[in-house]
Amino acid sequence: MNSRCKKLLVSLWAVACSLMLLVGCAYTSGETLQSVPATGLAWPAPPSEPRIAYVMSFTGAEDLGIKKRFLQRLRIFVSGRSEERLVRPMAVVESPGNRYFVADPGVRGVHLFDLQRGRYRLIRRENGEPLPSSVGLAVGLVGEV
Numbered sequence: 368m369n370s371r372c373k374k375l376l377v378s379l380w381a382v383a384c385s386l387m388l389l390v391g392c393a394y395t396s397g398e399t400l401q402s403v404p405a406t407g408l409a410w411p412a413p414p415s416e417p418r419i420a421y422v423m424s425f426t427g428a429e430d431l432g433i434k435k436r437f438l439q440r441l442r443i444f445v446s447g448r449s450e451e452r453l454v455r456p457m458a459v460v461e462s463p464g465n466r467y468f469v470a471d472p473g474v475r476g477v478h479l480f481d482l483q484r485g486r487y488r489l490i491r492r493e494n495g496e497p498l499p500s501s502v503g504l505a506v507g508l509v510g511e512v
Contacts, residue, residue: 427452428487431480435487451489453478457502463510470501477501 408421454473469478475497477490
């Protein structure tokens with residue numbers, strides 16, 4: 368297996384683990400998960416009530432059904448730059464409005480997947496400079512990240 372395949376597998380595994388943690392953090396004592404997903408990947412194993420379950424994995428916006436707008440496609444075509452993908456995801460949080468933020472020190476930024484609006488954005492500093500160490504995220508009381 369070449370190094371590129373190994374990096375992809377590690378990235379996919381990290382995203383899957385992050386999503387499992389996200390699902391587990393959303394659980395409250397009054398809720399019960401209705402069923403274990405078809406994949407059967409859940410923790411803890413039956414007969415205990417599952418608290419963390421594998422939902423899905425993704426490596427970029429297109430995996431979530433987010434299409435590039437015309438100007439984004441034109442910019443990629445003109446600049447020759449490849450699209451942004453998850454490289455080394457470290458943390459995932461969901462904010463109100465079906466928006467997912469993924470801290471990724473591999474691209475030195477934070478991916479924003481806005482599923483409600485069908486938009487993707489790589490967040491960096493105001494001047495476009497990379498973030499020095501994007502490894503953790505938290506959601507505040509009113510939904511700010």
